[in-house]
Amino acid sequence: MSQIEEAELLKLLANPKEQQKAFALLVNQYSQQLYWKIRSFVLSHDDADDVLQNTFLKAWKNIGTFQGKSKISTWLYRIAINESLDFIRHQKPIATVGADQSTGVSNRLLADEYFDGDKGQALLQEAISSLPDVQRTVFLLRYYDEKKYSEIHDILGTSEGALKASYHIAVQKITEYIKKHQ
Known part of the structure; x- marks a missing residue:
């Protein structure tokens, strides 16, 4: 399936007779970028697939409430980020009883057959x-996706000043963490 303009997609989604077909086009068009956004949060391929599926289930369930005040991609990003953060929150009690949540992330990544990075x-x-969560989200959207603060504001609904502060603090914490663990 080819890319479809957002206006045309919205028109199809609004038509009950075309809604299933339109949603299939939406899934096809946004799956890959949403997968990689989710993967940047949950890190595991299998978990990212599960969260992506939950994202599209939630989008399908709520497609009738989409008002078109933002881009459909922004709406999907917001759902994907919220689903990713919910997944992480539910994993913490299981994976980190009495331990730092980040402990072992690099070891798990290096053991993951889908991870193609190095130790750094x-x-x-x-x-x-x-x-x-907030600092991680802002950092990922700004650093990896190269989103402008105005775009991040649209996704998260947070003031640009607060987003800039969160990003700056995140960069400082990441720098300190890496220096400490190298």
């Missing part, structure tokens, strides 16, 4: 995973 990249991911 794994340590960076471990440092990112040690950040609080």
